[in-house]
Amino acid sequence: MTRTIAITNQKGGVGKTTTSVNLAASLAHCKKRVLLVDLDPQGNATMGSGVDKRARSATVYQVLLGLSTAEAVRLRSEAGGYDLIPANRDLAGAEVELVGLEHRETRLKAALAGIAEHYDFVLLDCPPSLNMLTVNALVAADAVMIPMQCEYYALEGLSDLVNTVRKVRQNLNPTLEIEGLLRTMFDPRNTLAQQVSAQLQEHFGDKVYATVIPRNIRLAEAPSYGAPAVNFDRGCKGSQAYIALAGEILLRSGLAQAA
Secondary structure, eight states, X not given: OOEEEEEOOSSSSSSHHHHHHHHHHHHHXXXXXXXXXEOOTTOHHHHHTTOOGGGOSSOHHHHHTTSSOHHHHOEXXXXXXXXXEOOOGGGGGHHHHHHTSTTXXXXXXXXXTTTGGGOSEEEEEOOSSOSHHHHHHHHHOSEEEEXXXXXXXXXXXXXXXXXXXXXXXXXXXXXXXXXXXXXXXXXXXXXXHHHHHXXXXXXXXXXXXXXXXXXXXXXXXXXXXXXXXXXHOTTSHHHHXXXXXXXXXXXXXXXXXXX
């Protein structure tokens, strides 16, 4: 059964795309069939998967507007070992165009319905804002993963995001749940980071992943080589953390024995 996870946080620079790309590659390494959907007009997940966003004439933009199908647009990320529905700058205009369309909140869900069954996991890399693209992801998803840094402003933004998830659950997707909170760019020497981490665990309990993603230069370098870090340098601490995260997700999903 397919598990669709929206990876989102309206705050930028929290490691959302790094998480999307490296989790996709880690799950693929565990012999799972994975589709990554890039919903960010910056197209960073596309580039980080080794695909030139500038060379793509058909992207998720055409899929959302009904100009093409998800099956026709998807391609293989050889660098990541998973399938990808790419994005580029064209997507920036999609939100304005979606406003005037029927069923605007459910277009991604409808588009993925035809191919989702071919995958164990569909990961949705959302833009760093709570816009119509993010709403489409939340409606299409079974669950939400929230990557976040352990700092004060992150807690403030987390409250807004949880409220948005609650509203989407009430009005558009009654089965939507929070898959988990992922602590990223974590520095254990930072007292504030430790305090915020403790607060997260106190308030969200087992919704906080046991896996913590450390600050790691190799994670930052990998996109410039057009590959997920877990394939670029599997032995680095960042890669090992994402491989552990994949194992934790498989365990939660009851798929660990099949990995």
